[in-house]
Amino acid sequence: MIDKFVPSVEAALDGIGDGASLMIGGFGTVGQPDILVDGLIARGLRGLVVIANNAGGDFGGLPKLIEQGAIAKVICSYPRATGKTAFDALLAAGKIELEIVPQGTLAERIRAAGVGVPAFYTPTAAGTALAMGKETRMINGQESVLEYALDADFALVQAWEADRWGNLTYRGTGRNFNPIMAAAARVTIATAHHARPLGALDPEHVMTPGLFVQRVFVAGSAP
Template sequence: MIDKGFASIDQAVADIFDGASVMVGGFGTAGMPDELIDALIARNVGGLTIISNNAGNGETGLAALIKAGRVRKVICSFPRQADSHHFDARYRAGEIELELVPQGNLAARIQAAGAGLGAIFTPTGFGTLLAEGKETRRIDGKDYVLEYPIHADFALIKAQRADRWGNLVYRKTARNFGPIMAMAAKTAIAQVAEIVPLGSLDPEAIVTPGIFVQRVVQVAPGAAH
């Protein structure tokens, strides 16, 4: 019997290792898997490469992970904002590396990894510092930059509901990067508000098929792990 449910979030993240690459879903705080990140902080692993839309807000989620000194590198499109003080401090101190990727390119490169593509050509970034040292090509009269897929060892994502096979349904804009990150990582771990019986989810509402999800854990908001 296929059952991807885990009893606790500690168990779900137990094999995330030092130096791992970890995709983290969320757009700001929408869809951020805070409880999975808290469990990762408790794991006391470091040297992580984090792939996410931004570099943390305030004191929770990715910001807490960065504050704890666990992150070696951030790959994101929006690292700085009014409350990104933990990233700012680490970056200015030379304690964290940043790879800045335009948001559309970030999504496209993650998608490319999930689709098994070798590379993509994108017009975004052509003629800017972000294209320095990269192959360019003119296609049908338009200039493009060669970009490579972004893969990860793990993806931490948040969904609204799941079944034991790992099929996921998201809540509104909390969907954001979760579906493509699940496809691009070797191991996708989803925290959900509810695990429902098999057959309860409307197939037309399932966004991430269970084939792309390896672990599911039910987490009440703000729950201790």
């Protein structure tokens, strides 16, 4: 029997150690796997590389992880928040590294890793500071920038529903980075608001096939 449900956050996060690279789903407050990120704080890690859309933010567990000094490098598109954050202070002090990536290029680099495309060219960022030092080529008369696929040791994703095969659905704008991150990491750990028995999810509504997911944790629920 295939059963990816794990009984606790600790079991879900098993094997994440110092220096691991982690994708964290979510855009703003929506679709962010807060319960898993909070669990990381308890592990007291160092040297993590975090790939997420936002970094500065004042929502969810990521700022706490940053404050704790667990993160060595952030790869993201939008590290700015209203007001100064712990991230700004660490960045100014040179204690955290920032790789800023246009949001669509970030999504495409993650997608590329999941679909086995090692690199691609895109016109986004051509002629800007974010293309500096990168290989460019004229393709169909358009200057295009070479961007490499971005994978990770682990992905933490937030779903709406999950079954024991790891099939996932999402709600509202909660899909965002979650499906592409699920396919791009070596170990994908999902949390969901609802656990469903196998067969209860309409196959036509499954947005992330269970094959991309290795572990599922759903708080307070064992189907």
